[in-house]
Amino acid sequence: MTNTTLTPLRILAALVLAAAFGGFAATALRDALLPVHATPAAPAPSAALAPAAAQLPAVVGGQPIPSLAPMLARVTPAVVSVHTKQRVRIHNPFANDPMFRRMFPNVPQERIEQSLGSGVIVDAARGLVLTNHHVIEGADEVSVTLSDGRTMEAEFVGSDPDTDVAVMKIPADGLQEIPLADSGALRVGDFVVAVGNPFGIGQTVTSGIVSAVGRSGLRGLGYQNFIQTDASINPGNSGGALVNLDGQLVGINTASFNPRGSMAGNIGLGFAIPANLARNVLSQLVSTGEVRRGTLGLDTQAVTPRLASGLELGVQRGALVTRVLAGSAAAAAGLKPGDVIVAANGERIESPADLHNFEGLQPVGSRVTLDVRRNGQALEVTAEVRDQPRSHAGDQLDPRLTGATFAELPERLRQSGARGVLVESVARGSRAARNGLREGDVVVATSAGGFDDLAGFRAGFTQPPAQLILNVVRGNRQGVLPMQ
Known part of the structure; x- marks a missing residue:
């Protein structure tokens, strides 16, 4: 056996590279996708900590030592800690008893729940901060702590539950922002760095590579076009920054795979919302306070082996068009029932869920190219995505629905397999x-037939049915409601 002597320079360089882009060991992996939700706050959270930097010489033997420190010095001041408080009413079965209230007048009627997350300053001049919707969802109070220790209340600008993006505004001077990169240029293997506030212990930096781009099909996470990374992303990292080695924001950290919850530690499967998607949502929320979604205006179903054979597809995949709504983008593009959409803008469409996810991520007015199979022949169709209303008043559809408002299902429910429309509100009486x-x-x-979404539900009332019966899911039960 031959012994090889390593020079001090080689040893030092190897150690630094291992520290900067360290690997991980993973054992069993089960399907447990967890949003890296804000973690319970410590009683008195300490000021954000600056990332530790090893005291190494800049040059050894005439060779420079690689370091992320110069880039992080620009990035970390723009990553903030987000603190939320929510008042939760305590259900006490004796609270309505006058005798109990007289004997125990100081029994608390509500409790305060606190949590921690992360955020990214993307516009220093206006004080705009990007974070996750689930970090601030339901919060009564939100405050932000900067890397220099300053803490201030945050103003809510808007949020989009279906992409898990939220925007806040903070009144502070001397802020530093992170420029947004073109996340569409990311490639598998690119180095990335995650910065956030995991477990509320203070600002923390981890590194890794891009494991995949355009990741979708994850249950319960809304519209999906995730960047997957093996950089450690843990609870409390929600809303934090995923940056490239130029210090540009490529994504907003949002979720991680974890087999046994936060106690299992990181196993190298983290997901981030691409900067391009976050930029679009940010622009809409700041300008209008809401996000407009586009639609093609069609209903589809999965392609079964029998259908694939009958339609001469050759492969069992795609979204089979079952209905084209009148006046829709699909109708204007010439799509017909029986067409099978197998790709959109070059992205493979495996199922109706893939097509729905693709539609929801397209800006209103954008033109998309669809690869279609019709009667065994391949053709290319171009359609302009049109606006879709967020909700509909029942009386605009049918007098028997007066007082109800119908809305699209939250996308997280659709990704879990749900279909239909949500009864958003019902006026008393x-x-x-x-x-x-x-x-x-x-x-x-309904008695007019099935549908996929709000547009399909609305189309069923083009000619109102003589007898209107709704098939309704309430909790874990399903039944019918005749509308008189």
């Missing part, structure tokens, strides 16, 4: 309420 409809019901079909 209204006709819809007297017919038994309740807020939170999910309508999955």
Whole structure:
């Protein structure tokens, strides 16, 4: 056996590279996708800590030592800690008893829940901070702590639950921002660095590579076009920055795979919202306070082996068009029932869920190219994505639905396999309420037929049915409601 002597320079360089881009060991992996939700706050969180930098010489033997420190010196001041407080009413079965209240007048009626997350300053002049919707969801108070220790209340600008992006505004001077990169230029293997506030211990930096781009099909996470990375992303990292080695923001950290919750530690499967998607949502929220979504205006179903054979597809995949809505983008593009969409803008479409996810990520007015199979022949269709309303008043559809408002299902439910429309509200004493409809019901079909979404639901009332019956899911039960 031959012994090889390593020079001090080689040893030192190897150690530095291992520290900067360290690997990980993973054992069993089970399907447990967890949003890296804000972690419970410590009683008295300490000021954000600056990333530790090893005291190494800049040059050894005439060779420079690679370091992330210069880039991080620009990035870390723009990553903030987000603190939320939510008042939660305590359900006490004796609270309505006058004798109990007289004997125990100081029994608390509510409790304060606190949590921690992360955020990224993307516009220093206006004080705009990007974070995750789930970090601030339901919060009564939100405050932000800067890397220099300053803490201030944050103003809510807007949020989009379906992409898990939220925007806040902070009133502070001397802020530093992170420029947004073109996340579409990311490639598998590119080095990335995650900065956030995991477990509320203070600002922390981890590194890794891009493991995949355009990742979707993860249950319960809304519209999906994730960057996957093996950089350590743990609870509390939600809303933190994923940057490239130029210090540009390529993504907002949002979720991680974890087999046994936060106690299992990081196993190298983290997901981030691409900067290009976050930029689009940010622009809409700042300008209008809401996000407009586009639609092609069609219903589809999965391609079964029998259908694949009958339609001469050659492969069992795609979204089979079952209905084209009148006046829709699909109708204007010439799509017909029986067409099978197998790709959109070059992205493979494996199922109707893939097509729905693709539609929801397209800006209104954008033109998309669809690869279609029709009667065994391949053709290319171009369509302009059109606006889709977020909700509809029942009386605009049918007088028997007066008092109810219908909305699209939250995308996280669609990704879990749900279909239909959500009953967003029901006015007390209204006709819809007297017919038994309740807020939170999910309508999955009517006597006019089935549908995929709000556009399909609305299309069923082009010619109102003589007898209107709704097939409704309420909790874990499903039943029918005749509308009088």
